[in-house]
Structures are given as structure tokens and as C-alpha cells.
Amino acid sequence: MKFKTLAVVATVLAALAAPVSAQIKEHTFKVGIGLSDDHPQAQAVRHFAERLAAKSGGKMNAKVYASGALGNDVSMTSALRGGTLEMTIPDSSTLMSLIKPFGVLNLPLTFNNEQEADALLDGAFGQKLLAMLPEKGLIGLGFWENGFRHVTNSRRPINKADDLAGLKLRVIQSPLFLDTFNALGTNAIPMPFTELYTAMEQGAVDGQENPPATILASKFYEVQKHLVLSRHMYSAWVLLMSKKTWDGLSAE
Numbered sequence: 001m002k003f004k005t006l007a008v009v010a011t012v013l014a015a016l017a018a019p020v021s022a023q024i025k026e027h028t029f030k031v032g033i034g035l036s037d038d039h040p041q042a043q044a045v046r047h048f049a050e051r052l053a054a055k056s057g058g059k060m061n062a063k064v065y066a067s068g069a070l071g072n073d074v075s076m077t078s079a080l081r082g083g084t085l086e087m088t089i090p091d092s093s094t095l096m097s098l099i100k101p102f103g104v105l106n107l108p109l110t111f112n113n114e115q116e117a118d119a120l121l122d123g124a125f126g127q128k129l130l131a132m133l134p135e136k137g138l139i140g141l142g143f144w145e146n147g148f149r150h151v152t153n154s155r156r157p158i159n160k161a162d163d164l165a166g167l168k169l170r171v172i173q174s175p176l177f178l179d180t181f182n183a184l185g186t187n188a189i190p191m192p193f194t195e196l197y198t199a200m201e202q203g204a205v206d207g208q209e210n211p212p213a214t215i216l217a218s219k220f221y222e223v224q225k226h227l228v229l230s231r232h233m234y235s236a237w238v239l240l241m242s243k244k245t246w247d248g249l250s251a252e
Helices: 002-020 040-055 073-082 100-106 114-121 124-131 175-183 193-201 212-217 243-247
Strands: 027-032 060-065 138-148 150-153 168-171 187-190 207-210 226-228 234-242
Touching (some): 073 138, 100 124, 100 234, 114 138, 138 212, 138 243, 150 212, 168 175, 175 187, 207 212, 234 243
Parallel strands (some): 168 187
Antiparallel strands (some): 138 234, 150 207
16 A cells, blocks of 8 residues: 555656646655654654655655654644645544544454554545545645554563553543544553653553554564554555645646
8 A cells, every 4th residue: 555655646746746847946845753863653654755766856855754853743743734845644534633434444353453443544434534625724645554553561461352442551542542542441541652651651650552663663572561553543644735735736
């Protein structure tokens, strides 16, 4: 799903520039992400930049600003809507407050595997979700694979749902995540991802839940002792561009 989307987006952006390629000024898109620079998401952005440069004859490029340098998912998405940032790649749950149907993707135990999720997101349903974004000042260029989420903590092994009771667990800033984990008996604490490592290191929270690539790239193993492969929710990223930026790419 991810690299197919990268190729298509790079081709489309380059095509938009093609009619005036001789006159167009060189442009580098700023892509803000909350994850670390060595995370697969950042690597994918660099691959996207290479494809974009190749397709546009070097006229267009993209640069990743990682580790929350430009804000967290919520603030960067807001910046896109205001036209002060060009691109970001938030978790789909970030868009729930703007468009409620995006919440369907994060319902617990919705998908059995990645193939089921890809079929839904690459199909008509995924396209309908993306089509709702322009009226919110956003353009959805596609979905990227994030993966199933798993729980880590510093206090005890998790062998059954009851073992979660009482844990101070950081969750995404979303009512769905809060309600889900509070119902499981945790003390769910909404917190920007950029604050999470320090919060676990200082004991402000006992644990968190994220896909494996994020757990590894963020070195959570340095401050967490226990991991359970819970696969409790599937997560997709949404490749977003500011509508103001998108509209400015027309030949006119």
C-alpha cells in the first residue's frame, strides 16, 4: 500500500507542474512528522522525495522534519488547514475530531490482518474517507501502513485483560482510545507522542501502545520492561497535503 501510493503521488505532483515546467520555481515541500528520523515513516518520506525529484526533473523535492520539530500530529494537521505547513502524515485517529467516520479504522479488533485493512483502505471506502477531507482544508493523498498496535509497560507482564487494570497508559489524544482503555481498567492518559519517552522515563506513565516499528525506532525498550503482542487495534497513516498548497500546484 505505502510505496504504490508514493509512486502515484509523486507522478501526480510532477504532472501538475509539467505544463509550466520551464517557468516553475524549484520547490521543496516541508513534511512534518512526530516520529524519529530513523523511523520507517521518515525513510518513506525520503523515498517519496527521490521519486518526486525524478518525476519532476529536479524541480520538486520534499524534506522531512522529524521528531516533532514542527509539532505533534494534532498541531501539524491544524497547520496544514491554515496553510502554514505543506504536508504531514498523522495517524488516522487524528482526523476523527474533524470527520467522525475516520474513527471506524481504529475500532478495536476490526481487522484480522494487514491484508483486510489494505483491501478496505485501497478500495471504495478508503476513497470516500479521503473525499471528505477537502472541505476541512486537507487533501488526502493516500493511506500508509502503520500496523497493529501493542501494549508495553514498565510494571508487570500482561497475560490477560485484567492485568491492565490500574496501569497509567498513554494513549492517542482521541476519545475512542480513551474510552477503550478506560473500559479495560487502565488510567488512560492522552498525551502527544513527542512527550511520551520522557513521561515513561520519569514514571509519569507506566506504559503505552503503538505498532512495533514505532516501539523499536523510539527505543521504548530503554524505559519499558514488558511487551504484549495484543494487536488490539489497527493503525493507518494518512498522507496529507494542505489544500492551499494543493490548489497552488495547478497550471493556472
